[in-house]
Amino acid sequence: MKKEEIIYELMESVYDLSRQISSYESIPRKYGTEDELYMVEAHTINLIGNKTQTTASELANLTKKTKGAISQMVNKLIKKGLVLKSKNPIDKREYILELTEKGKMVYDFHYQLDKQEYTKILNKLHQFSEEDLLVYIKISSILSENTSK
Numbered sequence: 001m002k003k004e005e006i007i008y009e010l011m012e013s014v015y016d017l018s019r020q021i022s023s024y025e026s027i028p029r030k031y032g033t034e035d036e037l038y039m040v041e042a043h044t045i046n047l048i049g050n051k052t053q054t055t056a057s058e059l060a061n062l063t064k065k066t067k068g069a070i071s072q073m074v075n076k077l078i079k080k081g082l083v084l085k086s087k088n089p090i091d092k093r094e095y096i097l098e099l100t101e102k103g104k105m106v107y108d109f110h111y112q113l114d115k116q117e118y119t120k121i122l123n124k125l126h127q128f129s130e131e132d133l134l135v136y137i138k139i140s141s142i143l144s145e146n147t148s149k
Contacts, residue, residue, distance in 0.1 A: 014143060032109030033102055035080050042110050044073050045082060045099065049107035053098045055088070082106060 028036035037045075047062055048054055059070045074097060077083040082103035088094040099107055125133070 010139070011143075031106045031113070033105055035082070035106075037080075037106065041073065041077060042106065044070075044077065045103055045106050046110060048083060048097050049099050049104065053096050055094050055097060057094070059097070077103070 025039040028038050029042075031037055031042055044059065044063075047059055051058070056067050056070045056074060059065075059074075060067045063070065074083055074085065078085055080102075081100055084098050084100055085095045086098075088096050
């Protein structure tokens with residue numbers, strides 16, 4: 001198989017994976033509480049939980065989304081009782097975001113869920129070496145750079 005054909009197949013597999021992920025993310029799920037959350041909400045909770053305290057600006061930078069989009073997301077999470085927002089004592093124009101106890105429950109539940117899922121994936125990838133996986137990460141980074149412009 002020629003390199004061009006391999007690249008074509010690689011890109012088709014990336015597009016297929018993207019469609020599957022998009023479909024998976026569009027289904028709300030419960031993460032240890034009665035609230036149904038979309039994956040983007042659960043991942044926003046993870047980003048806040050990973051930092052203990054953060055700001056909308058930091059989340060916007062991490063997710064490559066606008067501050068407005070992040071603010072809308074955070075407001076939904078506040079209404080669900082998962083996130084607290086308080087004035088930054090150092091910069092009054094900014095708010096500090098942190099998880100509530102309920103938000104921490106979602107964070108912990110999602111972490112355990114990811115751990116289980118990643119173990120399943122790891123078991124299916126046993127035939128690949130660490131070097132193979134690192135090459136995949138490199139290729140994914142290059143593809144990501146190309147699609148972000």
